[in-house]
Ligand SMILES: Nc1nc2c(ncn2[C@@H]2O[C@H](COP(=O)(O)OP(=O)(O)OP(=O)(O)O)[C@@H](O)[C@H]2O)c(=O)[nH]1
Ligand SMILES: [Mg+2]
């Protein structure tokens with residue numbers, strides 16, 4: 001079956017291939033994300049010695065709750081810090097701080113995602129050399145953060161059992177570009193009639209290579225494999 | 240959504256390239272957008288209407304080429320097009336899910352027509 005021809009592009013607007021009379025063509029071939037991608041490369045260089053996670057989910061899936069518990073569980077073992085983006089308020093940074101980790105709040109106003117430059121400014125307030133793990137909690141949104149590389153090592157998408165089993169099918173891009181998927185709030189899975197097999201099948205069909213963690217940030221159930229994942233990724237990065 | 244920011248980068252890239260070529264006017268900007276790029280073509284065109292104002296692309300047409308998402312199946316050693324609505328990356332021939340996305344994330348300016 002190899003070599004079957006696929007239609008690789010479809011024109012959707014404008015005047016097709018008809019060129020302006022007298023006009024000449026200038027090749028550009030540059031990404032619209034050029035600026036962000038360049039800053040992300042610089043961030044990645046600055047993050048040479050710590051593991052950096054970009055944590056993404058819908059609003060309220062439990063990103064901050066997972067980080068609060070992770071910080072508490074790993075206290076004394078891994079030095080963690082969190083940069084957190086929200087449209088308004090610094091509530092999440094206050095929660096992380098109370099859990100025992102340095103945190104920097106980025107208030108994005110109307111911007112629906114974090115960009116590499118916002119992260120670069122925020123980490124200026126942290127001592128990166130003294131860190132093992134830096135987590136960037138993105139703005140609650142499954143669409144926009146997908147396109148913005150922040151310089152992270154690992155992208156984690158979190159999904160809670162109250163959101164329906166078809167989330168991966170509705171937001172395939174963010175799931176595809178994730179190294180790990182966390183299914184949170186398993187403590188209430190039964191109450192909300194969560195279809196675990198269906199959810200796992202959907203995750204697998206959209207992002208077959210991602211590691212999946214099923215846990216409850218509230219009760220702590222299922223946290224051990226998640227902590228092991230962080231340790232293992234950090235060890236791999238540091239060689 | 241962030242289409243306005245994208246439209247501004249699009250015009251910036253175009254103006255920079257057109258200036259380098261000594262052009263006076265940009266007649267058309269050709270962009271390629273992948274099916275999984277999360278860009279709504281209508282929103283991009285609307286944003287473009289604002290972003291081009293006052294630049295040498297003020298009268299330019301926007302031509303969008305839509306790139307379907309394509310993945311590679313290692314079992315069949317063959318590419319296949321994803322179900323664009325849901326992004327299910329399961330090979331239609333052998334039913335194996337694939338993590339190897341070959342096309343679909345693109346967001347770039349391919350070329351311009353200038354005078
Ligand atoms: N039952 C249950 N509730 C949880 C769990 N994790 C988080 N929650 C609750 O879910 C709500 C949202 O949690 P947050 O941690 O604020 O979620 P978030 O993803 O950080 O939200 P945003 O930053 O606003 O997008 C809170 O009421 C949490 O107490 C869990 O494992 N089980
Ligand atoms: Mg939060």
Ligand SMILES: [Zn+2]
Nearest residue numbers: 312315330333
């Ligand atoms: Zn196949």
